[in-house]
Amino acid sequence: MLTEPGRTWDVLVLGGGNAALCAAIAAREAGASVLMLECAPPVYRGGNSRHTRNMRTMHDGPLEVLTDAYPEEEYWQDLLKVTGGLTDERLARMTIRGTASHVPWMKRHGVRFQAPLGGTLHLSRTNAFFLGGGKALVNAYYRAAAALGVSIAYDTEVVDLAFEGPRLAAVTVEHGGERRALRARAVVVAAGGFESNLEWLREAWGPPAENFIVRGTPYNRGRVLKLLLAAGARPVSDATQGHCVAIDARSPRYDGGIVTRVDAVSLGIVVNRDAQRFYDEGEDFWPKRYAIWGRLVAAQPGQIGYALIDAKAMGRFMPPVFPPERAPSLRELAGKLGLDPDALEATVARFNAAVRPGTFDHTVQDDCRTEGLEPPKTHWARALDTPPYYAYPLRPGITFTYLGVAVDEKARMQLDNGKPAANVWAAGEIMAGNILGKGYLAGIGLAIGTTFGRIAGEEAAAHALA
Amino acid sequence: MRSPEPTTLPELVAEAQRVLAICNACRYCEGYCPVFPALQRRLEFPAADVHYLANLCHNCGSCLYACQYAPPHEFHVDFPRLLAQVRARTWADYAWPGFLARAFASGGLAASLATAAGLVLVLLAAILASDASALTKAWTDSQGAFYAALPHGAMVAVFAPVFAFALLALGIGVARFWTRLGERGADLVSAPAAAPALGDALSLRHLDGGGEGCTWPDDRPSFARRTFHHLTFYGFVLCFAATATATIYHYALGRHAPYPFWSPPVLLGTAGGLGLVAGPLGLAWLKRRRDPQLADPAQRGMEAGLLALLFLSGATGLGLLALRESAAMGAMLVAHLGVVLALFATMPYGKFVHGFYRLAALARYHLERRRPAASVAPD
Numbered sequence: 063m064l065t066e067p068g069r070t071w072d073v074l075v076l077g078g079g080n081a082a083l084c085a086a087i088a089a090r091e092a093g094a095s096v097l098m099l100e101c102a103p104p105v106y107r108g109g110n111s112r113h114t115r116n117m118r119t120m121h122d123g124p125l126e127v128l129t130d131a132y133p134e135e136e137y138w139q140d141l142l143k144v145t146g147g148l149t150d151e152r153l154a155r156m157t158i159r160g161t162a163s164h165v166p167w168m169k170r171h172g173v174r175f176q177a178p179l180g181g182t183l184h185l186s187r188t189n190a191f192f193l194g195g196g197k198a199l200v201n202a203y204y205r206a207a208a209a210l211g212v213s214i215a216y217d218t219e220v221v222d223l224a225f226e227g228p229r230l231a232a233v234t235v236e237h238g239g240e241r242r243a244l245r246a247r248a249v250v251v252a253a254g255g256f257e258s259n260l261e262w263l264r265e266a267w268g269p270p271a272e273n274f275i276v277r278g279t280p281y282n283r284g285r286v287l288k289l290l291l292a293a294g295a296r297p298v299s300d301a302t303q304g305h306c307v308a309i310d311a312r313s314p315r316y317d318g319g320i321v322t323r324v325d326a327v328s329l330g331i332v333v334n335r336d337a338q339r340f341y342d343e344g345e346d347f348w349p350k351r352y353a354i355w356g357r358l359v360a361a362q363p364g365q366i367g368y369a370l371i372d373a374k375a376m377g378r379f380m381p382p383v384f385p386p387e388r389a390p391s392l393r394e395l396a397g398k399l400g401l402d403p404d405a406l407e408a409t410v411a412r413f414n415a416a417v418r419p420g421t422f423d424h425t426v427q428d429d430c431r432t433e434g435l436e437p438p439k440t441h442w443a444r445a446l447d448t449p450p451y452y453a454y455p456l457r458p459g460i461t462f463t464y465l466g467v468a469v470d471e472k473a474r475m476q477l478d479n480g481k482p483a484a485n486v487w488a489a490g491e492i493m494a495g496n497i498l499g500k501g502y503l504a505g506i507g508l509a510i511g512t513t514f515g516r517i518a519g520e521e522a523a524a525h526a527l528a
Numbered sequence: 529m530r531s532p533e534p535t536t537l538p539e540l541v542a543e544a545q546r547v548l549a550i551c552n553a554c555r556y557c558e559g560y561c562p563v564f565p566a567l568q569r570r571l572e573f574p575a576a577d578v579h580y581l582a583n584l585c586h587n588c589g590s591c592l593y594a595c596q597y598a599p600p601h602e603f604h605v606d607f608p609r610l611l612a613q614v615r616a617r618t619w620a621d622y623a624w625p626g627f628l629a630r631a632f633a634s635g636g637l638a639a640s641l642a643t644a645a646g647l648v649l650v651l652l653a654a655i656l657a658s659d660a661s662a663l664t665k666a667w668t669d670s671q672g673a674f675y676a677a678l679p680h681g682a683m684v685a686v687f688a689p690v691f692a693f694a695l696l697a698l699g700i701g702v703a704r705f706w707t708r709l710g711e712r713g714a715d716l717v718s719a720p721a722a723a724p725a726l727g728d729a730l731s732l733r734h735l736d737g738g739g740e741g742c743t744w745p746d747d748r749p750s751f752a753r754r755t756f757h758h759l760t761f762y763g764f765v766l767c768f769a770a771t772a773t774a775t776i777y778h779y780a781l782g783r784h785a786p787y788p789f790w791s792p793p794v795l796l797g798t799a800g801g802l803g804l805v806a807g808p809l810g811l812a813w814l815k816r817r818r819d820p821q822l823a824d825p826a827q828r829g830m831e832a833g834l835l836a837l838l839f840l841s842g843a844t845g846l847g848l849l850a851l852r853e854s855a856a857m858g859a860m861l862v863a864h865l866g867v868v869l870a871l872f873a874t875m876p877y878g879k880f881v882h883g884f885y886r887l888a889a890l891a892r893y894h895l896e897r898r899r900p901a902a903s904v905a906p907d
């Protein structure tokens with residue numbers, strides 16, 4: 063594969079996650095010769111896609127594993143809301159419409175779906191769940207790609223791109239300590255964002271980035287993105303935008319994935335290093351607020367928070383992977399967490415005094431709220447008064463970054479000079495910022511990657527074979 | 529997080545508790561098999577529940593290949609192998625009488641074959657002591673073939689106690705398991721538990737990997753394992769049915785073996801024998817190609833032992849049918865009976881028990897599904 067000097071591939075696909083696989087399969091099915099370049103070894107192949115679980119999918123009526131209907135307009139309104147308008151309506155609607163055709167396409171290539179069970183029923187209308195999750199999806203696609211005759215090079219990092227004007231003339235890779243230049247008629251870039259590049263994150267976020275945890279693959283270091291931007295690709299979104307959630311502070315630095323989330327927030331209070339509350343924990347259902355707490359915690363001193371609950375709340379949320387700190391009194395809990403015990407007691411006392419009587423019901427936005435407290439807790443506010451007390455430490459967990467390259471509706475990469483690149487198409491995280499200027503909608507990452515991956519593959523193949 | 533290399537049952541249970549907490553936070557595998565819905569009902573995993581979950585798993589491998597935390601990831605979620613290790617140790621733990629449980633660990637293949645050989649010798653000796661010449665002569669069907677060589681009463685005298693003991697031992701083991709789960713004995717055989725559990729077991733419903741088959745022996749889903757297991761199991765059942773029908777013929781109808789080829793006992797026996805030859809061969813072939821990551825190496829002997837005895841039961845049974853009017857019939861008969869006797873004698877102390885524990889685990893699963901589950905999320 064890599065050792066065929068002088069060979070010109072029809073299509074080179076840079077990356078090895080969902081977007082890259084969709085592009086490689088689509089290009090190969092269109093008749094092109096395809097080589098995929100994945101910098102990870104086989105056991106860690108598949109980038110962030112191996113951590114996923116579902117894809118937000120539009121449908122006009124009940125569809126196999128999807129209940130009811132989720133029409134285009136509602137999907138679009140949901141997206142509009144979370145991005146606050148920082149989106150491109152044309153590309154967004156294209157993505158949304160694309161999802162309707164993805165489920166059968168994915169099944170044809172071995173992906174299996176399931177109806178969601180406990181813990182995720184709130185998504186059973188909008189999101190199609192993969193049987194076994196993202197790694198099973200990635201495995202199925204790798205099997206399908208291999209069966210179709212896509213060549214796959216693992217442990218192969220793209221380290222340089224040689225542009226001749228708007229044309230990408232050569233892609234340099236490093237494999238086994240050696241560098242090689244590869245040539246292709248068309249190139250699909252699908253090498254993810256830069257979320258696992260701590261240096262780049264520090265550049266964008268300053269010192270707080272030291273305390274960020276990377277939820278997904280350690281391989282998305284943004285090398286391809288940086289090379290493209292340096293070569294004159296038009297950027298979209300900015301380096302501080304991304305999907306960032308609050309996760310357990312004890313998570314591994316990389317690759318902790320889904321299990322590190324802490325769903326206790328809306329059932330208790332969250333304090334910072336100074337034992338002070340800083341945001342309304344009961345603003346909305348947790349799944350809807352999940353994606354704002356990363357930034358909230360990132361803005362706190364030392365980028366740390368502590369979700370506190372009492373015995374009443376224990377067992378009422380998805381079990382986190384790490385056991386909580388536990389103590390019979392708030393003072394002792396403060397001691398275990400390294401917080402000022404007096405400050406914590408005072409914060410909880412103020413909170414408890416502000417709680418108004420109500421009927422607690424975690425399944426609706428109930429009337430349990432605080433009064434005269436800043437910040438307030440507007441739902442599910444119950445006094446923390448029943449020992450033992452529990453705490454989960456929280457840190458910002460970065461999922462993926464939005465800074466990317468601009469594309470058109472054919473997935474073709476756009477240049478800063480207003481012209482399209484001659485032979486480069488982009489898909490997945492590396493261009494998600496076209497649609498996600500900020501905010502996040504669960505399951506849209508794969509919707510974007512699958513839509514643009516398929517189109518990029520087809521377009522690249524058509525260009526190469528023309 | 530992980531203890532160095534867990535080997536004893538308590539160490540393995542502790543390791544399973546660590547991994548179960550990860551799975552319970554993840555839940556990506558919930559569509560593969562009953563283990564996940566069962567674990568998702570729980571927030572904690574006492575040892576007995578770990579035993580239960582381990583026996584609910586049939587080592588299909590799907591959750592290993594789908595796991596983003598599988599080794600070399602630092603979370604080291606090695607679920608199918610871990611549950612297999614727990615499972616085998618629960619069988620030894622619950623076995624009765626306890627001292628015979630050692631057979632589980634002592635390289636099953638050698639043990640089973642030695643048992644078979646020993647039993648063949650004993651049978652032979654017993655028969656030779658009474659009338660050696662009968663065994664080496666050819667008998668026609670009209671002369672009563674098998675029973676001319678070995679009287680029916682003698683066969684029953686040898687088999688009945690071994691068979692009864694095996695059933696008793698198995699029953700005690702499963703009852704211990706069931707009680708440890710905190711379930712009432714009557715519930716095990718109650719219709720809401722037993723009927724669907726039997727249905728699952730007889731159809732091997734869950735050996736489907738959520739639709740496409742088990743990822744076994746490697747990461748490509750296929751139904752090969754289910755097919756060969758069906759051949760083996762129904763082969764066994766048919767052979768059992770053949771023996772039972774023959775017993776009815778013998779006692780109730782007064783018709784004595786050997787029976788003509790088209791008679792129910794012979795047809796059942798032939799079909800069963802073919803299943804017992806093809807099924808275990810297929811399973812052994814799959815096992816040879818099995819991904820080492822899925823297997824508990826300590827169980828290889830035990831698994832091979834059961835497959836060998838099942839295969840030999842089928843092969844010698846078919847041989848007996850083919851040679852029943854020749855002078856080799858006597859030798860074949862002794863071999864067949866010896867192997868079958870070994871199969872029953874080792875039954876409570878080898879891989880065979882998996883079916884019974886699994887049936888009990890499935891019964892528990894169906895009982896539990898009728899109970900309300902803890903609701904942990906605002907769905």
Ligand SMILES: Cc1cc2nc3c(=O)[nH]c(=O)nc-3n(C[C@H](O)[C@H](O)[C@H](O)COP(=O)(O)OP(=O)(O)OC[C@H]3O[C@@H](n4cnc5c(N)ncnc54)[C@H](O)[C@@H]3O)c2cc1C
Pocket residue numbers: 076077078079080081082099100101102107108109110111112113114115116117118218219220221252253254255277278279281282283284285286318319320461462489490491492504505506507508509511
């Ligand atoms: C824990 C977690 C859960 C998530 N859950 C969901 C979900 O349920 N639904 C959803 O829609 N989205 C989810 N997401 C977001 C989703 O993962 C991404 O939006 C999507 O997978 C992006 O696909 P991709 O192919 O663009 O990138 P990736 O899958 O990350 O693939 C990028 C690939 O490029 C390779 N690469 C990087 N640099 C180079 C280089 N220089 N040379 C060669 N190869 C390179 C990487 O190794 C990797 O294979 C989740 C993310 C995380 C972290």
Ligand code: SF4
Pocket residue numbers: 195550551552554555556557558591592594595596597598605607
């Ligand atoms: S085996 Fe892995 S992927 Fe499956 S539920 Fe457990 S942790 Fe999740």
Ligand code: SF4
Pocket residue numbers: 557560561562563564584585586587588589590591592607608611
């Ligand atoms: S190996 Fe198969 S049967 Fe066992 S827990 Fe995993 S998916 Fe379930």
